[in-house]
Amino acid sequence: MPRFNPTALYVRQPLRQAMGRIWDFPLTVVEAPMGYGKTTAVKECLKDSDARVLWQTVIDGSASGFWRGFCRMLKKIDAGCAERLAELGVPDNSIFMDAALELIGNAPFPARTVLVFDDFHLLSSKTVEQFLELLVKMTIPSLRIIVATRAKFGENTTELALKGFCHVVDKSDFELNQGEIIAYYKLCGVRLRPHEAAELHAYTEGWISALYLSMLNFAREGLVERQASLSELIDKAVYRQCPAEVKEFLLAVCVFDSFTLAQAQAMRPDENAEALLSYLVSHNAFIKYDKYSKTYRMHNIFTDYLREMFARQGRERRRAVLRAAGSWYAGSGDHIRAMDAYHQAGDFHGLLAALELAKGHSLNTEHKEKLIRYFRECPAKIKKMHPWAWLVYTVYLFVFNEKELFAEQCAEIRGYIGQSGSDENTRAQLAGELELLCSFSRYNSIAGMTEHLQRAARLLRGPSRFLDRKALWTFGSPSVLYMFYRESGRLEQEVAEFAASMPLYCHLTGGHGAGADLVFRAERHYYIGDFENAEILANNAMYVAQAHGQTTIAMCALFLQVKLDIAKGSLAAVKTALQQAREEIKRQKLYRNIHMLELCEGSAYACLGQADRIPAWIAKGDVKDSSLYFPAYAAFNIVYGKTLLITGQYLKLLGLAGHFLGVAGVFPNLLGQIYICIYVAAAHHRLQRRHEAQAALVRAVDIAAADGLIMPFVENGEHIGAILGQLGKDDRYAGFVARVEKTYAAFALKLPAMRAAETDNDLANLTAREREIAGLVAAGLPNRVIAKKLVIEEATVKKTLQNIFTKLGIGSRTVLARLMLERKTGRT
Structure with a gap:
């Protein structure tokens, strides 16, 4: 009998054929419930494809978090483009959307580049969905996009498919029949009789994760045994079989959606994290190592089980783990996640320290409700121990147009300073910062603002410590x-x-x-x-x-x-x-x-x-x-x-x-x-x-x-x-x-x-070459494709476009496309 190898990969032939069509469409959507092997199927399809694969796993519902990850991913192709996209931020309006698409359209993607967005169902952002749909419609010749999700992607997948932009691989492509179950088990070193395969198929309906867990149990006990739940299967077939130190390790790293070796070592500094991870990868198909990103990731089914187990741990045990995670995030500059982890740990000292360290640079309107909740829940005595974080929070209340809360916090800070036991210099500094902050409460009244500024000048020794001099001084007004x-x-x-x-x-x-x-x-x-x-x-x-x-x-x-x-x-x-x-x-x-x-x-x-x-x-x-x-x-x-x-x-x-x-x-x-x-x-x-x-x-x-x-x-x-x-x-x-x-x-x-x-300065005023390039831009072609088509340098295309924009008095490819359409249809 072959050696038992539960980590062997099995991909059914119809699924391979369905996945093989990714090269025929700008977008492939892989839709199936949790545990059907979406990620494995995508990786197997791309493994020997000689494609340049950029992989992003979505980790939460935050559009800004997705965008940061997207920009990090694109750095491997074009660092300049990635930096500009990061500065642009989530393209939450038509102006930013046009700018983002133009930047990506001009990025030098190698031939057969594939962008993979895994666990896309975790993201809740119409803006990102619209961005990806528009990116797909650009039909960049060298680019393919794969979206792996448990839920339906966007609202227009059917329309995209009908128009030839999209190919959908669904649940039916993943489900193993009886013969395939026998083949899968045989590959892993387990022989099944036909009636056992039939029983497994009836029990699992061809769901590969349930088949994998049943196989672990079958290999030990020699019979098909139905469990009350998937969680019970994982507990019996996987978790109970782990040594004690591995169980402890898993309960520490499960708070991360993915993690590096350095993260694992930070969470369990007294253990040999590398050896434990080596053991897990070789003995468990639910944890994988990605050599490209150098990160470990556990399957969602296993992560969910471990987090249920983690939730049953003692309060102090949970707090220690979450504090360690918060410390890791803060040290790596991810202050939003650091505050989230500290908040889950009930560690408001850590949360406010992270906010003070960041000075709010990572915050935007998306985080408003979360930030307000943190401060509402924060005990007053802890808030008073972090006055600089308190000032940063109050500044953002003004930026978020929360006038009543802003006034309330200013009054609280003033009361705190009056009762503070700090030394005289510290109290004077805080009082000066508060006066500067309160000047915003008199915004638009020059005399009122000046009164606060004069008080601040008498108290402060040097420039403000919390005000960001790069902030929009005019709030966006051009006057x-x-x-x-x-x-x-x-x-x-x-x-x-x-x-x-x-x-x-x-x-x-x-x-x-x-x-x-x-x-x-x-x-x-x-x-x-x-x-x-x-x-x-x-x-x-x-x-x-x-x-x-x-x-x-x-x-x-x-x-x-x-x-x-x-x-x-x-x-x-x-x-x-x-x-x-x-x-x-x-x-x-x-x-x-x-x-x-x-x-x-x-x-x-x-x-x-x-x-x-x-x-x-x-x-x-x-x-x-x-x-x-x-x-x-x-x-x-x-x-x-x-x-x-x-x-x-x-x-x-x-x-x-x-x-x-x-x-x-x-x-x-x-x-x-x-x-x-x-x-x-x-x-x-x-x-x-x-x-x-x-x-x-x-x-x-x-x-x-x-x-x-x-x-x-x-x-x-x-x-x-x-x-x-x-x-x-x-x-x-x-x-x-x-x-x-x-x-x-x-x-x-x-x-x-x-x-x-x-x-x-209408389109008729353009040269013949300028009109030709304008037409290709209107057709959605990026600069490098236009250059190849016209047998000219890409720099020449960019320079010509700038001339076109100047002649027409416009600033974007979108406006140029609209003018070309109006010209074509005879509109003025």
Whole structure:
């Protein structure tokens, strides 16, 4: 009789044939319940295929966790692409989705590259599913994708299959019949009689995991024995057979979904982890070693069983294991998982230490509820022992727009400091940090914020320890004046107060927001029609912001420069500035600034009446899917409202006006209120509602005239000219209206030429080679495929694309594809 070998692999022939078709489709979905051998089947299929296999096992439902793993995996192909994707983050909106797909489309995948996503059912993210579907539809010639899952993949698998994008391998392909059960057991050194195979088939229904466990039992006892449950089978056939030290080891490492040798050694430092793992791999088919990732992974069935056993251990035993896991994660820089492990262990000291160490850099909106729960459950005495982590948490409450919780935590921290037994220097430092934190509670009130900053300066010794100077200073708004103009008739004083306060803020934060005071001054000059001084200060602001690494302030300076170039009639300068800014964002991997840039672009094209060139997310009003925070929402509404106006959606504009004004009234943001009232006036005018139009325009002028802000009216002169003229007959408004009309007369002369130039820069203005490349891009081909098809260098394709983008005033392959489609179908 052959030697008993329970780890021998058996893959039925119909399954091999089904898996062999992976090369015929961009996507293969392997769907079957737990324990059917999906992972083994995929590995066996790829083992001798000479393919470059990149394998990612999904470990939880976190989209951000998946994305981090995905980026780590792609580093093996293109480190630059992986770094840019990591900086971009989960592509949770159309802008980021386009950017991610473009990056991957240009990655140099070797011939026959396979991306495998195992245990995909653990992930709960429509965004990731959509991303993979779009990636599949790109049909990159050298790339194949395999998704192994217990549940149905996505909502469009059937459609993908019908269109030839997808091949599905399902449960029926895995189930062994009686003859195959006999063959499988024989391969492992066990001979079955036909009636025993029939009994096993009736018992297991061809499920290979149950067959494997039954075989272990059959080899020892010589008969088919039905167990009450799969857990009982594992207990009897596997766990009970392990030596005591192996059982202890398994209960320590089962808290990981996969682990390295170093992790195992960290969990059991007093044991020979390498020897124990060698024993397990050779004696147990439920644990495998992946030589590519150098990690060990236990089968989900075995992991579930071990975790049930772990849950029955004593409390202190469980806490010790979870603490060790938390320590490992914290030491490796995975602070999110470290906090999760410490939380499961009930170790809030470790949890807060991990948060303090990370300073929240790994946190985003996805983690908001979890972070709030941690602090609600944390005992007060422990929270007080980690005041720096407490400050980091409170900062994130402001970022997450949890105003009530933010105020509550600020009050608690203040109370703690007053009662703290710490030394005087520590109390002063904490009090100073708190004052800096509380300045955000007075956001938009320059005087109120300055009071807190002055108190902070008297207490702090050096820059803040917890504030991230790389954070978005403007919350995503492309205008400083928009942020801080809150009281009609006091703009000039507000600019002066802000200029006096900013050096103090920059000192306390290590340069955060440097140049914002110059942008504020420059914007005021622009809005009162003083373009020369505005441009001088805008250039100064750009230099200061860039010197201090303050990219969002530089973006505000860019936004102002674009407005100035439009006022001068220089469309070429507008396009060059926007294109260079987009390239700089990509170069520095500052993808979270893309939405700021596209607000600039949207504003420019709205002013030119080019609605089809306004980014789609703005035209749809999708602000909540952007990287903008709530304080920037009214700035978004300025551009969105203008889009509704120039596309003739007057009723929708009027319907949303109350909401727009409500958002602009929160802090308040008077610039937002001025623009929205102008749009409302224009919409009423188009609908022949003269009284309502006049009333809305009067409201806008009443706010703006006290500070001489003529440019919102000039920018919209073609929409409000008639009602503005009527208002000018009123002596109260005559002087202000006259200034608007004079400036608009010069402004209006420039618009026709710019619009004509924009029309001329149609696809017809491209060279023959540029049109050819544009057509291939629209067909979904990546740069390297285009280069091969046209027998040119890939660098030439990239350079040509940049020329196309500049000529057309666009920034992405998606927009280019849309323009090509419009051209093909005769749309304008």
